[in-house]
Amino acid sequence: MNLAQGVQIVSLGLLTLMMISAALGVVLLDNIVYSAFLLGAVFTSIAGMYLLLNADFVAAAQLLIYVGSVNVLILFAIMLVNKREDFVPMTRGWVRKGATAAVCAGLFALLATMVLSTPWSISEAMPSTESTTLQIGTHFFTDFLLPFELVSVLLLMAMVGAIVIARRDIIPDIGSASEENLSFQLPERPREAVGALSESGSDSTGS
């Protein structure tokens, strides 16, 4: 075993440990912000795994998209939501937890059988690290053309949806004006119009 192999094995172990413990932290910690940050750690260690598999472009893309965008957006969502709510403890909450545990155990069993039944063949040939980008591009535009285009259509749909939601002038005026007023009013004593006030005042003095 030479130096490179040793480094690989050690970093594989470290990455695995980091990934599993961070993933457990994501699920088990109470503080949702910790979960979000640990999710970033999980994504980063997955990027490290890709790097170990000689997929440097995929690793960088993983870092850019999952850590740099998805995770930041999740954090944004968490930090911009400013609502503190006291949840009432559910009766029979254990049913949910039990169901989740059963589903997870089933998934785990499935994956484990898959891992055990797959005839893994370790290729000894050194894959070329020089042109991974080129290879990915070639695959995208030959045998994976349809999924690639479908994914781009999906992203386009998501973008159009986001623009539709973000554009204010497309949203129709819902309900009557009074309802709209209600929704934008501050919770304070409703004011009377000045004219009405003076009228009522003159009325009272007159009578």
Next chain:
Amino acid sequence: MDSGIDLKGSIIQSLIDLGLPPGAAKVVWMPLPLGLMLVVATVGVLVAVWLERKISAAAQQRIGPEFAGPLGTLQPVADGLKLLVKEDVIPNKADPWLFTIGPAIVVIPIFLSFLIVPFGQNLVITDLGIGAFLWISLSSVAPIGLLMSGYASNNKYALIGGLRAAAQSISYEIPLALSVLAVVMMSNSLSTIDIVNQQSGYGILGWNIWRQPVGFIIFWIAALAETERLPFDLPEAEEEIVAGYQTEYSGMKFALFFLGSYVNLILSALLFAVFYLGGWDFLVPVELLADLLGFSINSPVVQVVTASLGITMVLVKTYLLVFIAILLRWTTPRVRIDQLLNLGWKFLLPVALVNLLLTAALKLAFPAFFGG
């Protein structure tokens, strides 16, 4: 292409000659460029801080630091030492873990990006195949650290600063990546070495700045926004939110943020020089000069001169850009957050896309000029 000086090969060879086994020689070599790059980055920061203070002073008709060392050159060192021995305060009710990790997450990717910064044909830590992309993806990690420190400070200014930093950095990542993509498209490679080599050969006329007149402006604006320099320094706008995410930090943790922001500025300037100003290229092709003076380009002396000229050129270009950034700092007023996002999404993004399309079209039409 001539390979220039092969420092790695010669040092490993000399170590083997000293009696070390080849494996051990390689192990000895490995940390050397890394450590050297750390030192270079830190010294670069010291120089940049000194420049910042002196040029700011000059622009405001002051003198600036003048007593610490000749012309105040030791002032940044003194600042650093002060921060080093300062008390490290973790505010009450702050989250100590996130508060501590935050600055590290901001700084580490920036230093990692120095992996791909070339100072010469072989003067680079690794010539990665995904060089430029690595930089873009690493720089997208920094907002997590900013959000983390903003959240952990238990301070509303810090939180607002962190959120602003993340929003700004996400918005400007895209035009930055698109403008880099146009350059990458012309050189058919993400590797920084290839990008420079594609520009070399014609001296100043071959630099990408002539072929990407729109791209380099977009890149510079986006890079300034990424590094939170003054027209875009909303995350740390003093007048509004004290110091943004840095508000609660002191001592070495603050120094990490400070270091990070200046290393980031230098990194952006270095990569600007690489992408648009021909990296280590001299104003006229070095081969031509050597021919004129009657030297062989492969003789050792010429090689050494070329390499040092290359390093000097990279540094000159970088600090020229740093100078422009500092001058911009004292010229332009800070934009509002809505202006910032408008500029990013409604101006830079479409212009960068058009630039990319134009570059692709020109590349198809004139492969000789725009990299076939």
Next chain:
Amino acid sequence: MLNFLKQVGDYAKESFQAAKYIGQGLSVTFDHMQRRPVTVQYPYEKVIPSERYRGRIHFEFDKCISCEVCVRVCPINLPVVDWEFNKAQKKKQLKHYSIDFGVCIFCGNCVEYCPTNCLSMTEEYELSAYDRHELNYDNVALGRLPANIKDDPMVTPMREFAYLPKGVISPHDLPAGARRAGRRPEELLEELEAELAASEATAETK
């Protein structure tokens, strides 16, 4: 379509204009970099305070008649006048007098209203101390005369902008006898007196 193109064209024009203005601003900033610093290198160079400078207040113990006018005109009744009625002399006798310069705003009302001119403004402004109580000056401290900046061999005195010769903007390297622009107060006074004398003379001859 044409409308859209016009919009795009206008937008491009505005962008170019914005770039032009930023360029102009940059050139202004760049031009400033070559100008001489306007700052005064404080501990080594000091600006000479003007005649009407309102610095630390000087107090002459013997002139004071303990009338307490200074206390009354002070916005915050700051001066402390400690006196005792001397029955033999049938006079107020001053025992202590103090002003706390940590609180004083140097408005000069006390100086203005003092009937015996025992209070006056000095040109001393270096009032830093490690403890704010050190700024509470008693009558001894108030009676000290301030050192003139021009007498300090360590300090290069710098004239203020209004005291420089015409057209000069930098106080550095002035020739020794350089006069300020315009006439000096004593010259004005002389002139006035001469005028007065002349008018009196004409009145007498009439």
